[in-house]
Amino acid sequence: MQRIEYSAEIADLLGRVRRRPAAGWPWRPEEPVPQWLPVKQSWGWLFARDGRVLTLVNPKDGIVSLPGGSLEPEDGGDPGAALAREAAEEAQAVIGPAHYLGYLYDRVGSANGGHECARVRMAARLCAVGPSAPDPASGRHYRRLLVAPGLAVELLGWGEPGLRQARAAVGAAVRQLGVPAAANEAIEELPMAGCEVFPISG
Structure with a gap:
């Protein structure tokens, strides 16, 4: 088994990670969203060339999320x-075309005023990131980490349902984006100044 590598600074950040309780929304892989069900959210598995995905960590509360x-x-x-x-x-990410993976069925509708809705999941290339800046909507200033998809599930706290979703994302990324099925296991923080990650021409 490959050793997971990361810096002391990342170790400190990961030591403060706090996982949200699992919501238990059923995962509908590859199923189109029914016309009667409104789509209220879209979140993405954004892949680097080496199969790692972008995860965002809010250093104030330790919550980890996917972009979306x-x-x-x-x-x-x-x-x-x-x-x-x-x-x-x-x-501050630039992404390639997004590929639909499926949706989560939110029966309670916490994102839709108490009415049922769909939360879509997609996969795309992470082409580049710009200089780090606060989210204009929330003021949150996220740390940007590249991690293997399985570790992303662990950091997100999604358990077995999250692993099923990650496998769907990896399968689509292997087929459509050309990433390796076995991702690099190193944990890397993207530079504050920004960088190229997976150019569309690559």
């Missing part, structure tokens, strides 16, 4: 457009 969020009017009902906008706002 609620659909806004300017997204025109397009989950891919919402993901690209949210990734840019939260992580």
Whole structure:
């Protein structure tokens, strides 16, 4: 088994990670969202060339997340457009075309005023990140880590349902983005100044 590598600074950050309780939303892989079910959120597995994915850590509360969020009017009902906008706002990320993976069925509708809704999951290339900046919507200033998808599930606290979702994301990324099935296991913080990660031309 490959040793996971990370710096002392990342070790300190990961030591403060706090996992959200699992929501228990059923995962519907590859199923189209029914027309009667509104899509309220879009979140993404954003892949580097070596198979790692972008995770965001809020250093104030230790909460880990994938890039993404609620659909806004300017997204025109397009989950891919919402993901690209949210990734840019939260992580200053530039992404490639987003590939639909499936959705989570939120029966309680906490993102939809108490009415049932869908929370879409997508996969895309993480092409580059710009200089680190606070999210304009929340003021949160996220730390940007590249981690293997399995470790992302652990940091997110999603358990076995999260692993099923990660496997779907990896499968799509292998087929459509050309990433390796076995990701690099090193944990890397992306530089504050920004960098290229996985150019579309690559």
